[in-house]
Amino acid sequence: IVFPLQKLERYLAPGTDTARFRLFQPGLAALQRAEALFRSDRGHPIDYVSSAVRIDHAPPPALPEVCFVGRSNVGKSSLIRALFSLAPEVEIRVSKTPGHTKKMNFFRVGKYFTLVDMPGYGYRAPQDFVEMVEAYLQERHNLKRTFLLVDSVVGLQKTDHIAVEMLEEFGIPYVMVLTKIDRASRGLLLKNVLEIQEFVKENTQGCFPQLFLVSSVEFSGVHLLRCFVAHVTGNLPTVEA
Numbered sequence: 418i419v420f421p422l423q424k425l426e427r428y429l430a431p432g433t434d435t436a437r438f439r440l441f442q443p444g445l446a447a448l449q450r451a452e453a454l455f456r457s458d459r460g461h462p463i464d465y466v467s468s469a470v471r472i473d474h475a476p477p478p479a480l481p482e483v484c485f486v487g488r489s490n491v492g493k494s495s496l497i498r499a500l501f502s503l504a505p506e507v508e509i510r511v512s513k514t515p516g517h518t519k520k521m522n523f524f525r526v527g528k529y530f531t532l533v534d535m536p537g538y539g540y541r542a543p544q545d546f547v548e549m550v551e552a553y554l555q556e557r558h559n560l561k562r563t564f565l566l567v568d569s570v571v572g573l574q575k576t577d578h579i580a581v582e583m584l585e586e587f588g589i590p591y592v593m594v595l596t597k598i599d600r601a602s603r604g605l606l607l608k609n610v611l612e613i614q615e616f617v618k619e620n621t622q623g624c625f626p627q628l629f630l631v632s633s634v635e636f637s638g639v640h641l642l643r644c645f646v647a648h649v650t651g652n653l654p655t656v657e658a
């Protein structure tokens with residue numbers, strides 16, 4: 418449940434290079450530290466801060482920030498809910514109604530970092546939406562890492578490729594998160610993981626070579642993702658096993 422990607426290693430042919438399966442492999446202490454960061458208490462509030470439709474309405478860029486992007490229905494709100502499950506008072510706003518204004522939602526994790534839920538992009542993203550996301554990604558100076566969510570059942574779709582092209586063009590570091598892994602059979606998951614790994618290796622420069630696999634239903638991969646967020650926002654002194 419902690420390292421779902423590594424669970425797939427035993428299906429690989431002997432001699433396969435597994436380096437990309439274990440680049441980020443934190444030890445128990447780091448996992449526990451990350452867990453504590455995501456657990457709210459009186460001295461460490463975790464809160465929804467605000468929503469913005471334009472970058473100039475975003476909260477001041479005071480803390481290290483991460484953002485989550487992906488096409489509609491990829492499982493983004495479910496994943497953010499899972500990440501914040503230790504802070505049940507956090508309200509994850511979802512604006513799914515067609516025609517409803519799509520906003521960037523900002524969450525603040527104590528004095529440590531902010532997390533942004535970007536509006537899900539659709540088959541035909543309206544121009545103002547594209548402009549909002551592009552402006553944010555290009556101008557947000559405290560943005561440490563972008564998490565691009567991809568459905569593990571269907572693999573990379575056309576809209577995902579457009580997102581990858583955009584991130585590559587901007588030259589900002591990002592990481593791919595494969596969602597809903599409880600819905601993919603082992604065989605399908607392995608196939609999609611290997612295909613996407615190969616795609617990342619051959620076609621990207623800014624994407625972290627290790628994929629993150631998650632299920633918001635079974636909670637697999639959620640602890641590791643919390644730890645990676647803590648790491649990229651500079652909140653883990655050490656991650657060694």
Ligand code: GDP
Pocket residue numbers: 487488489490491492493494495496537596597598599600631632633634635
């Ligand atoms: P969003 O549009 O990206 O915010 O997607 P949602 O989080 O609303 O999820 C879209 C649909 O996928 C919903 O029906 C969820 O219940 C389902 N879903 C999301 N994450 C998972 C998961 O990890 N496992 C399974 N089985 N279903 C999921």
